[in-house]
Each structure stands twice: as C-alpha cells, then as structure tokens.
Amino acid sequence: MLNLSVLLEDGARSVPDKECLVFGDLRLNYALTDMIANQVANLLVARGVRPGDRVALASPNLPYFPFVYFGALKAGAVVVPLNVLLTPREIAYHLEDSGATALFAFTGTPELPLGERAFEAFQQVDTCETYIDLPAAAGATESAIDGAETLWKALDGQPGTFETVQANADDTAVIIYTSGTTGRPKGAELSHHNLMTNAIVAAELFNPHPDGRDVALTVLPLFHIFGQTVVLNASLYRHGTLVLMPRFDADEALKLMDKEGVTGFAGVPTMYWGLLNAVQSAEPGTYDLEKIAGEIVDACSGGSSLPGQLAEDFAKTFGVEIKEGYGLSETSPVVSFNNPRVRAKTGSIGLPVWGVEMKLIDPDWNDAEDVGEIAVRGHCVMKGYHNRPEANAEVIRNGWFRTGDIARRDEDGFYFIIDRSKDMIIRGGYNVYPREIEEVLMTHPEVSLAAVVGVPHETHGEEAKAFVIRGADSTLTEQELVDWAKERLAAYKYPRQVEFRTELPMTATGKILKRELT
Structure with a gap:
C-alpha cells in the first residue's frame, strides 16, 4: 500500500515546526500545511468524492496547490493539474476527458482571470459536480465569482485530521496532460509508485542542502510534472522549504534568492537565460551576486535542451554548473541526468538514472546503434494514456516507451539529444x-x-x-x-x-x- 501524500505527512511527523511553504509574508510549517490538506480531504469526502475519482486543480504556484494536491491524494482521489493559461473550451475538454467530478480553481487576477474561465468551463460539464474557488484574498469567504464557493468557506468546520486512504502502489495518483502539439492533449496516468520513486531519485540527484539548509525557489509551474516531481515532491521528501513564485520574473527571482537564501534552483533554459540577462543588464550593485552565488549550491535544467553557451555563461556568472536532466510527462519525468560533480559531458543529457533503462530504436522498434529515437523502460514509465488504448499501443511495447526524441549515444553510453522527431x-x-x-x-x-x-x-x-x-x-x-x-x-x-x-x-x-x- 502506498499513497504519495506520505511525502507531506512524514514531514508533519518528523519536522512539524520546520518551514514548508513560503509565499510573500506567509510562512507555513509542515504541521499546518498538512492540517489544511487534511481539511481538504475531509471536504472532498463530505462532497461525495470517492477513491479513484478525479479532482481537477487549476492554480499557479500558491499555497493552494499543495493544499489541494495532497488533500485529494489523501482522499484516494486522482489529481488532474490544469495549465492556468487554458481557455474555457480547453478546460472543459480536460474535465470531460479525465472524468473529473470536482474542480478547484484560483480566482485569478485582472491579468489572469482564471476563475472566470474555469467556472464557465465547469458549467458546461454536467459530470463535474463541485466547484471550489481558490480566492486571491487570503481567508476570503465570499467569492468574486457569482455562484462559486470559496475554499475557506467550504473548509469551515472541517476536521484537521484525516485517515489517509491507502492506495495500491500501481493506482493512478495524477493525470498529466501533454501539451497537445500533435492533436488533442492526452492524459498520462502516473501511479503513486511512479511519482514516489521518481521523487526519491530526483531528491538524491538534485540535493541542495549543505549544513541542513534546503531552500528551493519554486518557479517551475507545479501543474507541470517537472515542477511537481523535481521541486515539490523531491523537496518534501528531503523536508526542505519551498519558496513559491507564481510567475517567473528574473528580477523578482534574484531578489527572492537573496532574501530567502535559496540553495537550489530548477528551471527551463529560458529561465537561466532570463537570470543572466537580468544580471548583465542591471546597474552595478542592483543584486548582491556574491551572496546569491554563495548560497546556490545546485541548479538543474530540463524541459528542453540547454544550449552549451548558456550553460557556460551561467557557470561563469553564478559559479554553479547546471546539471541537465531529461524526461517527459509520460516518464514522471526524470529519465537521465548529467551531473558535473560525478560524471558528465558537455551538451549531454547524461546517463539513465537508477532503475531506468534507455536505448535507441528505429521507426519499427528495432534497436539502433548510434543514432535513433530514445526508448525508456523502468519505474518512471506511465501506466498509459487515459482512455487511449490505440495511442498506448503505438508508444508502449514490452514495457518500453518511445519518446519521439532523436538522440545519439557515444562510446561511454552518454546520450545527446539531436532533436524532437516532430x-x-x-x-x-x-x-x-x-x-x-x-x-x-x-x-x-x-x-x-x-x-x-x-x-x-x-x-x-x-x-x-x-x-x-x-x-x-x-x-x-x-x-x-x-x-x-x-x-x-x-x-x-x-x-x-x-x-x-x-x-x-x-x-x-x-x-x-x-x-x-x-
């Protein structure tokens, strides 16, 4: 039996008073974060959500995300994280395709009226019965959306303790939707075992806690699997602190690094590019670069290929070599890692991580020698696409998942991405x-x-x-x-x-x- 929510629960038992979430002036310890997640679980059960039901969550990087994410998991539900930029039509599609019975959505801001779009979509989907507004104002009990109920009002009177539903390790925990660059998005079903094992592997590879300090700037969207596994889940496994940033802004990120003493940063290449540009174009003395660089002990990149020149420039400026990893939504996501402190090659995505196999294949699934499409097998590979048996047959064979990424492999076994086949x-x-x-x-x-x-x-x-x-x-x-x-x-x-x-x-x-x- 295994439930991914143990990541938060273990912290609440072991280090209850340690800071878990930091957002602006709000600082929540592990005990309080877990208590609110328990209230969410009780709320869901009271509203008729049963183990295996799908709960959709549309929220930027706010404390709401872990509250609802782990609360739904505790109740035995399947979390369906939604991209906050989706239109009403797209949100409705995700609700219908996943079969979600409940939707939690952030009210939003004038620049990001997420709640209005989400509530419009909710009203179009008959099978989705519960809508909970995650209000912009802390503790708000009245919703700005006519007909919606806020989280804080819904949680009023809900107990702060909950007996977590014990799921099977292979039960689906999260459905992550692909970007849909080729056709309509497909939901990758990731099990508790997929996500737990990958979080533990990521925690060992990306490990920013010298002398017990472990502060991760959480700017990768948590609705994306990269942010969920490598930042949220891996940090909680290590009992680290998450500094939440809803939207990446290089200037604000550098200020938060300074203020909070951030020790670890995970991002996509364009974020590293943004940090470098901000430093290079700033007036002297704008940032305490010596302090920021002195605190950061780990940086990793994923999501797309990291240009070698960018990696070199970042290392010169911040004194930290970027570890480049490789993965996909369908692989929970970490597949391989290139660690300069252990064994690495410039421009490579490294070697397969523990428990994962990689190989190169041709279009007919035959093994390729030096160049081909990457295929992956191991604990990270999804159960399959939700309700897509034909698509599953195309991409999974004998436990191997074909990624669509073209790579070459050198004589030492290191993989180098050439490009997406598409x-x-x-x-x-x-x-x-x-x-x-x-x-x-x-x-x-x-x-x-x-x-x-x-x-x-x-x-x-x-x-x-x-x-x-x-x-x-x-x-x-x-x-x-x-x-x-x-x-x-x-x-x-x-x-x-x-x-x-x-x-x-x-x-x-x-x-x-x-x-x-x-």
Whole structure:
C-alpha cells in the first residue's frame, strides 16, 4: 500500500515546526500545511468524492496547490493539474476527458482571470459536480465569482485530521496532460509508485542542502510534472522549504534568492537565460551576486535542451554548473541526468538514472546503434494514456516507451539529444535538426536567444528559419548572421532566413512555443 501524500505527512511527523511553504509574508510549517490538506480531504469526502475519482486543480504556484494536491491524494482521489493559461473550451475538454467530478480553481487576477474561465468551463460539464474557488484574498469567504464557493468557506468546520486512504502502489495518483502539439492533449496516468520513486531519485540527484539548509525557489509551474516531481515532491521528501513564485520574473527571482537564501534552483533554459540577462543588464550593485552565488549550491535544467553557451555563461556568472536532466510527462519525468560533480559531458543529457533503462530504436522498434529515437523502460514509465488504448499501443511495447526524441549515444553510453522527431526539418531530402543550428547561433557574441523552425519551400520542401533575440546594443543584420552561420554549418543546414524579435512566444512552463513561429 502506498499513497504519495506520505511525502507531506512524514514531514508533519518528523519536522512539524520546520518551514514548508513560503509565499510573500506567509510562512507555513509542515504541521499546518498538512492540517489544511487534511481539511481538504475531509471536504472532498463530505462532497461525495470517492477513491479513484478525479479532482481537477487549476492554480499557479500558491499555497493552494499543495493544499489541494495532497488533500485529494489523501482522499484516494486522482489529481488532474490544469495549465492556468487554458481557455474555457480547453478546460472543459480536460474535465470531460479525465472524468473529473470536482474542480478547484484560483480566482485569478485582472491579468489572469482564471476563475472566470474555469467556472464557465465547469458549467458546461454536467459530470463535474463541485466547484471550489481558490480566492486571491487570503481567508476570503465570499467569492468574486457569482455562484462559486470559496475554499475557506467550504473548509469551515472541517476536521484537521484525516485517515489517509491507502492506495495500491500501481493506482493512478495524477493525470498529466501533454501539451497537445500533435492533436488533442492526452492524459498520462502516473501511479503513486511512479511519482514516489521518481521523487526519491530526483531528491538524491538534485540535493541542495549543505549544513541542513534546503531552500528551493519554486518557479517551475507545479501543474507541470517537472515542477511537481523535481521541486515539490523531491523537496518534501528531503523536508526542505519551498519558496513559491507564481510567475517567473528574473528580477523578482534574484531578489527572492537573496532574501530567502535559496540553495537550489530548477528551471527551463529560458529561465537561466532570463537570470543572466537580468544580471548583465542591471546597474552595478542592483543584486548582491556574491551572496546569491554563495548560497546556490545546485541548479538543474530540463524541459528542453540547454544550449552549451548558456550553460557556460551561467557557470561563469553564478559559479554553479547546471546539471541537465531529461524526461517527459509520460516518464514522471526524470529519465537521465548529467551531473558535473560525478560524471558528465558537455551538451549531454547524461546517463539513465537508477532503475531506468534507455536505448535507441528505429521507426519499427528495432534497436539502433548510434543514432535513433530514445526508448525508456523502468519505474518512471506511465501506466498509459487515459482512455487511449490505440495511442498506448503505438508508444508502449514490452514495457518500453518511445519518446519521439532523436538522440545519439557515444562510446561511454552518454546520450545527446539531436532533436524532437516532430521538429526535424527535411530540406531537399536531408534531415536537419533545429537544435544543432540553435547551438551554433547561440555562440555568436551578439545573439541572446535563438529558435529554429522549418518553413515551407517550393523546391526544397522545407527551409530552416531562425528567430533571434539580439543582445543589448547589437547592430547585427539578418544577412550578417546568415553568412556567419554559413561558415559554421553544412550547406544544407544553415538558415537562409533570419527574423529578429524582441521576445519569443513561450508556454506557461517557459519552453519556446515553436508552433507559433512562422
């Protein structure tokens, strides 16, 4: 028997008075955080939620997220985290597809009217019977949404103790929806065993607690599996403190690092790029960089490939080498890790983590030698996509999950991502991998960030086009960058088109949204 909520419960038993959550001036210890989660569990049972029922949660990185996340798990329910940027139509789809019977949603702000969108979706789905508003005002009992009930009013009178439902290790704990870049999003069913084991593995790999200190800046969205496992669950396993940040802002992140003595930071590459830009463009003395760099002992990156130049620049500025990991929603997510303190190679996603196997395959599932699609087997692999037997048959065979990522493996067993198979550009019959071009462009002294996509071409089928953010005070022209890339890439690889932008579209998790680049 195993329930993922033991991560919070163990902290409440072992270190009840230690700070668990920090948000602004609000500081909650493990005992209080667990007590509120118990109240949520009692509320759900009182509203008729049974073990196995799905509970949807739409919240940015606020204390509400762990309250509801662990409260639902305690009640034996399955948590369905929702991206806070979804439209009413998209939220309704997730509720219907998952079969959610309850929805907890943050009221939002004028800039992010999440509650209005969520409540509109809730009213469209007959099978979802309970809507709970997570209000913007602390302790609010009256909802700003007509017809909605706030969490604090609903919790009034609910006991602060609860007998956690003992689930089977293979029972589904969380359904994480994929981004849906190819067709409608699919829900990856992750078990208590998947998530618990992966959190423990991540806690050992990403371990920011010198002399007992363990303070993680929680800026990766907790509705995404990267943030859930590597930050939330792994930190709770270590009895660490989570400093919650609802939305990434490089300036605010640096200030929080200074104020709270952050020892660990996990982010996607664009977040590291943002931190570097903030430091490099700031007036001298804006940040106590010596203090910030002195506190941070661990930094890891995932979600998308980390450009080598970015990793090198960050290490020079902050004195910390970024550990690069690799994983997917379907793998809980950690599959491999590249740890500079143990055994690492620049540009690699490293070696498989404990209990996980990796190999390369061709389109017909045959083993490939040096280059192929990554396939994964082990404790991290999902149970399958929710109600998608055909899709499961396509991606899972004999316990192996095919990832869609193309990689090469060197003589030491290290894996190097070449690109997503779906992002690959076919130019005149040649395979062109955008990541290779991006890595080269990022080494140009006047290029700050680059993203490469394929665009239609009359004779070649596709052509590589680069979208670039220039560095401060740069006068670089499109043709100059094309000529520069031509000298460093094969004739069929270098981008013939360059477009300069002041910003690039990004997902809520900070990954560049290439499908919006044309």
